[in-house]
Amino acid sequence: MNALDPYAAAALRLALKDAMADTSLRVQVLVLHGAGGHFCTGFDLKHKRVAGEEGALQDCFRILQDGPLPSIAAIEGNAFGAGVSLALACDQMVASRQTKICAPFTDIGLVPDVGMAITMERRVGPGNARRWMYEGSVVLADEALATGLIDACAEQGQALEVALGQAGRWAQRVPLAIAAVRRLSSLPQALMEQVFAEEHRLQAELAATEDFAEGVNAFRDRRKPVFQRR
Template sequence: MGELPGEPRSVLVEDRGPVRVLTLNRPGRHNAIDLELRVVLAEAVEEAMGRERVRALVLTGAGRSFCSGGDISTMRRQPAAEARPRAVAAQRVIRALWEGPKPVVAAVEGFAFGAGAALALACDRVVAAADATFSTAFTGVGLAGDMGVFASLPARIGPAKARQLLMLPRRIGGTEAFELGLADAVTEPGGALAAALADAERLAAGPPLALAAVKHTLNRPPGPPGAVLDHEIDVQTGLFDTADFAEGVAAFHDRRPAVFRGR
C-alpha cells in the first residue's frame, strides 16, 4: 500500500483501478482515532473525492479491527473551547464522506466501536464480517456521540432503536448488525475487504453523475414531500442532458454494458 505525498502513514492509500482504498493504520491501538488520524483521513477522503480517475472508495482498517473509536489515551477534561477543534476535525471527515460525490464502502472486521461505528455508518454501504463487533459505546466515557451518528444511526434503524443503542449501548455481532440494518452485507470472517472491493468495483462502473445525485439527494435535510418532488425533477431533468444518459440508452438498445464516464 502507498500513501499520499507528505502524509504520515496513519492512513494508507492504494488505488486498485478506479477504486481507492483508504486504510486506517494504527493496528496496535485497533485503529483508534487520535487528532492526527482524523486530520489525515479527512484530507485523504477530500483528495480522493476530487480525483476524476477515482470512481469509488473503500474504507477499512489495518490489523484485526476496523476502528475501536476515539483514542481515549489522548482524551482529558478540558473547556469546551479547547475541545472544539478536536470535534470539528472529526466532523470534517464525515462532511467529506457525505458531501463528496463518490460512493464509499466500509469493510468492517473486528471492532467498530463508538466513533468507529459512526465512521462505518457514515459510508454509503457497510460490509461486515460475521464476527465483527459494533457498539455505540460513547456513554461509557460520559459522551453522547459524534461523527454523524445522530443522523446515520436513526436513518438506518429508526429513531426508537437508535435511542436504545445510544442510551444502552451493547455489543452487536456482524450477523445481527446485518439483521438490524447497521450493515448492508455480511461475509465470512476475513472476507469483508474482498466483498467491499467487489461492491466498489460495481459502483465504479456505474454512472458517476447519477450516483452523486443519489448521494446529494438522500443527504438533503428532510422537507415537505412537495419539496422532495421538486428536487427530484431538477435532478432527473439535469441528468437527461448528460452523455452518461445517452450512453445508457444506447447500451440498452445495443444490448451491451454501458460505459459511463461522468459527463
C-alpha cells in the same frame, strides 16, 4: 486496535478530500478499511481531549456525504465509538461475521458523535438505535444484518473483498449519474449541521463534568465507574 487521535483524524480528512477531488476517473468508489484486523475503536482515551478533534471527523462526514464518490465501510473486528460514526457516514457497510459494533459513549459520560444520533436511527429506527446508544450495547454481525445496521455480512477476513466487489459494480455505472443521486440524497444536510452544533455544545459541557473524568479513569483502570450525576 486503530484508535483515533487528532493526527489520525486530520490525516483521514486530508486523504478523503484528496480522493474526492480526483477527477481522473482512477478513483470512482471509496472503500474504508482498517488495518490489523479491526476497523476502528474510536478516539484514543489515553490522549487528552483537545479542541477541534470532533471537528476533523465531522469534516470527514461532510466529505463522505457531500462528495461525488460513493463509499463503503469494510468492517473487520471491532468498530467502536467514533469508528461506528465513521462507518455510518458511508453509503454501505459490510462487516465480517466476527464483527462487534458498539457505541459506548454513555459509559464515559459523553454523547454519540459525528451525527450518530441521526444516522443510526435512519438505518435501524429509533427503538434499536436509542437502546444501543443508551446502553452502549455490543451488536454482533447477525443482529446488525437483521436490523439493517449493516448491508452485507462476510466471512472472517473477507469484508474487504465483498466491499470491493460492490465497489466494482458501482464503478461500472455512469459517474455523473452516481454523483447526481448522491447530490439528491444529501439535500437534508442542513439538519445535520444543527446536530453537529449541538454535539459540540453537549460534548464540551459533559467533558467538564466529574462523571466524565470518572468514566475515563474507570475505563483506564478496568473497573466499574461510580457516577455522581455531577
